Amino acid sequence: MIDITVENFEAEVVAASMEIPVLxxxxxxxxxxxxxxxxxxxxxxxxxxxxxxxAKVDSDQEQQLAGMFGVRSIPTCVLMVGGQPxxxxxxxxxxxxxxxxxxxxxxxxxxxxxxxxxDDAQAALAAGDVDTALEKLxxxxxxxxxxxxxxxxxxxxxxxxxxxxxxxxAFAPVIAKSGLSRKLGALKSWMxxxxxxxxxxxxxxxxxxxxxxxxxxxxxxxxxxxRARWLMAQQRWQDAMDELLDIxxxxxxxxxxxxxKTFVAILELIQPPAAKVADGQIPxxxxxxxxxxxxLSSVVLS
Numbered sequence: 001m002i003d004i005t006v007e008n009f010e011a012e013v014v015a016a017s018m019e020i021p022v023l024x025x026x027x028x029x030x031x032x033x034x035x036x037x038x039x040x041x042x043x044x045x046x047x048x049x050x051x052x053x054x055a056k057v058d059s060d061q062e063q064q065l066a067g068m069f070g071v072r073s074i075p076t077c078v079l080m081v082g083g084q085p086x087x088x089x090x091x092x093x094x095x096x097x098x099x100x101x102x103x104x105x106x107x108x109x110x111x112x113x114x115x116x117x118x119d120d121a122q123a124a125l126a127a128g129d130v131d132t133a134l135e136k137l138x139x140x141x142x143x144x145x146x147x148x149x150x151x152x153x154x155x156x157x158x159x160x161x162x163x164x165x166x167x168x169x170a171f172a173p174v175i176a177k178s179g180l181s182r183k184l185g186a187l188k189s190w191m192x193x194x195x196x197x198x199x200x201x202x203x204x205x206x207x208x209x210x211x212x213x214x215x216x217x218x219x220x221x222x223x224x225x226x227r228a229r230w231l232m233a234q235q236r237w238q239d240a241m242d243e244l245l246d247i248x249x250x251x252x253x254x255x256x257x258x259x260x261k262t263f264v265a266i267l268e269l270i271q272p273p274a275a276k277v278a279d280g281q282i283p284x285x286x287x288x289x290x291x292x293x294x295x296l297s298s299v300v301l302s
Contacts, residue, residue: 001042001054006064013055017080021052021106026059026066026076033092034075040095041077044102051106052079079105121153122273133157141170148174152183156269159187160235164194186268189261193229206230221247221254228262237270241292248299263296 002012004024013022025041027034038056045054059066059074069078069085078088079101089101121140125133134157140150151174158167171187178188197206207230213223224247231240244266247259271289 001045001056004055004057004065005062009065013080014083016053017083020050022055022080023052023102024055024057024069024078024080026057026069026071026074026078028059028074031074037075037077037092040093040098044095044098048102048106048109051109052102081105121150125157130157130161134161138170145173148177148181148184152187153273155187159190159194164191167191182264182268186265189265190232190269193232196226196229197233200226219250221251221259225255225258225262228259232262232266237266238288238292241266241295245295245299248296252300260296260300263292267293267296 002008004012013024016022023041023045025038027038041054045052057065059071069076073090075092076088076090078085080086087101087105089097093101121133121136124130124136134154137150137154137157140147141154144150151170155167155171158164158170167187168191171184171191174181174184175188178184200206207227210223210227210230213220214227217223224243228240228243228247231237231243241263244259244263247254248263252260267289270286272286
């Protein structure tokens with residue numbers, strides 16, 4: 001709320017109304033209806049949160065301004081938009097009536113996406129309610145497309161449910177970021193493994209083919225890596241990491257460190273969501289993740 005005089009009228013009303021609507025309230029201290037309307041206007045200015053500005057003119061003190069607007073009785077309200085008066089009303093109004101008046105002219109309120117706590121989805125998943133978890137994660141992604149954590153959990157769950165086509169659609173908006181994000185990169189690694197299996201081989205027979213090649217040449221890293229990707233596609237995470245460790249123990253830098261990068265991706269994929277803990281406490285890590293992270297470190301640093 002701004003008190004208006006002849007001196008600040010041009011800046012606070014005319015110029016300001018070029019940016020947002022300004023509601024000019026002509027009032028006087030002795031006016032009974034003004035005393036009932038004033039608090040309504042002040043309340044709505046706060047509630048509308050910057051969608052309009054309330055400017056108060058004491059008609060007794062600023063008779064020149066009242067004359068400019070042809071004010072004959074008070075309270076009189078004039079709405080200024082773009083430097084010009086566009087509408088107004090005279091006399092005390094109810095809150096509902098003023099709302100109707102304002103809503104014809106002021107900008108619509110910005111719709112803030114409803115925040116869907118990810119914990120709700122994880123709680124549903126922990127309870128075995130996969131459909132609810134999927135629904136909540138999908139809603140979180142739709143209402144806030146920039147929420148990469150929710151998108152990671154959503155795509156991961158779709159892949160766990162073998163809904164690969166849906167996962168690819170949900171992942172498409174962030175695929176360009178997969179090289180910059182460990183989580184998103186892990187999802188891409190999983191989907192690449194699924195694509196590899198789809199175009200190269202299928203069924204248990206494929207695993208036997210890899211085994212035969214490895215038995216003939218333990219340094220056949222292409223076969224070992226193919227076997228690891230096949231195991232990833234089957235969500236046999238521990239077996240896949242064991243195969244990748246076999247590559248790393250023999251050649252850490254093979255194929256631009258493909259084995260190490262895929263191993264790290266699997267660690268990201270199998271890490272369960274952190275449980276809620278008291279402030280200041282560090283949540284416990286998953287024992288399997290801890291064990292294989294140590295194994296990776298011992299091999300890479302040896």
